Amino acid sequence: MKTFSQQQLERYSRHILLQDVGVEGQARLGEARVLIVGAGGLGAPAALYLAAAGVGTVGIIDNDHVDISNLQRQVIHFTKDIGVAKVDSAAEKMQAINPEVSVRTYRKFLAADNIREIIRDYHFVIDGADNFPTKFLVNDACVMEGIPFSHGGILRFDGQTMTVLPGRSACYRCTFRTPPPPDAVPTCSQAGVLGAIAGMLGTIQAAEALKYITGAGEPLTDALLTFDARTMNFRRVPLRRQDDCPVCGRKPTITELEDLEQAVCSLA
Amino acid sequence: MTTETRIDARKNCRGVGCPMNLVHAKVELAALAPGQVLEIILDDGAPVNNVPASAEKEGHTILRRQQLEDGCWSVLIRKGERG
Ligand SMILES: [Zn+2]
Numbered sequence: 001m002k003t004f005s006q007q008q009l010e011r012y013s014r015h016i017l018l019q020d021v022g023v024e025g026q027a028r029l030g031e032a033r034v035l036i037v038g039a040g041g042l043g044a045p046a047a048l049y050l051a052a053a054g055v056g057t058v059g060i061i062d063n064d065h066v067d068i069s070n071l072q073r074q075v076i077h078f079t080k081d082i083g084v085a086k087v088d089s090a091a092e093k094m095q096a097i098n099p100e101v102s103v104r105t106y107r108k109f110l111a112a113d114n115i116r117e118i119i120r121d122y123h124f125v126i127d128g129a130d131n132f133p134t135k136f137l138v139n140d141a142c143v144m145e146g147i148p149f150s151h152g153g154i155l156r157f158d159g160q161t162m163t164v165l166p167g168r169s170a171c172y173r174c175t176f177r178t179p180p181p182p183d184a185v186p187t188c189s190q191a192g193v194l195g196a197i198a199g200m201l202g203t204i205q206a207a208e209a210l211k212y213i214t215g216a217g218e219p220l221t222d223a224l225l226t227f228d229a230r231t232m233n234f235r236r237v238p239l240r241r242q243d244d245c246p247v248c249g250r251k252p253t254i255t256e257l258e259d260l261e262q263a264v265c266s267l268a
Numbered sequence: 269m270t271t272e273t274r275i276d277a278r279k280n281c282r283g284v285g286c287p288m289n290l291v292h293a294k295v296e297l298a299a300l301a302p303g304q305v306l307e308i309i310l311d312d313g314a315p316v317n318n319v320p321a322s323a324e325k326e327g328h329t330i331l332r333r334q335q336l337e338d339g340c341w342s343v344l345i346r347k348g349e350r351g
Contacts, residue, residue: 004295013291019326023298 002027008100012054018216025214026054030100032213033057035122037110037138039064039086041198042128042152042205044076049206050126051094051101055213058094059122061106062086073195110134112257115141124212125149126205132179133260139164139172140257143248148212148219150205157194157229159201162220162239163208169221170239171248179260197229273331273344276304281319282311282340289315290322293345297328300347305331308343316341326350 004012004026015021015029032055036043039062050058066074066081066089074086081089087105094103106118110129115137119125125147127138135151142149143166151172152161164171204225211217224237246253279296281289289310296306310316312335320330320343327348334342 009291009295010288013288016291016294017287023295 002030008054011098015053015214020216021214025216028213028215029054029210030056032124033059033122034124034126034209034213035059035061035119036126036128037134038062038128038130039074039076039090040070040128040130041073041154041193041195042202043126044074044090045199045202046126046128046206046209047076047090047094048097049203050209051098051103053206053210054098054100055209057102057104059104059106059118060087060090061108061110061118062090063107063109073193073198075199110137112137112259115257116145119147120145122147124209126202126209127151128202128205135172136179136260137257140247140254142166143171143173144255144257150208150220152201152205154193154197154201155191157197158226159197159229160224160226161201161204161208162224163212165219165221166248169219170241171245173247173254174242174245174249175224175239177246194229197227200227200229273305275307275344276300277306279306279308281315282309282338284311284315286314286318290319293319293323294326297323297345297347302347302349304347306345306347308345309336310341310343312339312341316343319343320345 012026015026016023034050034055036047039060047058047060064086066077066084066086068082070077071079076090076093085107087107091103091105094101119141125142127135127149129135138149146166148165150161150163208220212219222239224239227234243250277296277300279292281292293308300306310319323345324330327350329346331344331346336342
């Protein structure tokens with residue numbers, strides 16, 4: 001088994017002390033590779049916690065640069081980072097928290113023609129994308145490649161998340177068949193979002209990744225967890241895998257990926 | 269009781285406080301097979317009160333606690349099945 005240095009034992013002591021994680025779980029984290037889609041509101045806390053947890057390799061993909069309007073919720077980016085590529089800004093903070101973590105940056109758009117190749121190398125994907133086409137793309141690609149992932153979305157005061165184990169639990173498309181038409185989605189820059197709920201949701205996603213890798217607890221599968229921060233009510237809506245799901249059902253009709261057009265919403 | 273217990277691993281945690289002494293105990297136990305025995309030396313006070321209790325909670329068995337001349341304790345822990 002992997003041996004830990006005295007410094008590593010101290011750094012990860014609060015994980016090792018957990019019976020459900022322990023020495024073995026921490027060793028598994030060190031061997032794991034997790035991809036974060038989007039270095040925005042959800043990706044920011046997820047990236048910080050995965051790095052802090054000692055996940056061996058964290059990949060992060062985002063084509064954007066840091067804008068001043070991001071700083072209200074994307075806590076991995078600082079004022080000094082305005083204008084810097086988000087993936088570089090995020091990588092710098094992850095390394096500062098934990099130099100042991102290997103960070104892979106992808107400054108590009110995730111698209112139908114590159115997603116499968118990129119995700120194939122990872123054990124778990126955190127979807128922190130800020131738009132519906134990418135969320136469906138991540139779902140479909142992860143189902144096709146058999147890679148577990150955490151879906152997440154936030155808007156205004158609301159958040160929702162579910163974990164998908166392809167072939168074993170309901171996928172995003174089992175529940176939400178197609179992206180909403182572009183004109184049905186509020187113009188995101190006009191909808192607004194309470195900054196702290198990005199942390200609430202992205203942190204749940206990070207916890208799901210850590211649980212999956214260490215084998216601790218039970219994943220948030222076959223359920224959609226939603227909250228409304230106005231009342232701080234959380235709801236857990238049971239979901240079921242659908243035989244007629246177009247991507248994970250018995251006779252899938254989606255067997256190839258294609259890019260969908262939609263104006264990019266910059267909320268996450 | 270003078271029966272010799274076979275000891276498979278030893279860890280000296282003199283001067284190591286809580287919770288790092290438990291971390292060290294867990295690291296040592298993780299490397300053993302169920303049924304094997306770890307001797308750990310713990311400080312008097314909180315360490316000897318806490319570490320054996322935590323080990324028992326995780327399914328291990330405390331075979332013996334013995335105070336040494338310097339006031340520290342030798343504790344024998346047998347690794348449990350669920351490790
Ligand atoms: Zn499905």
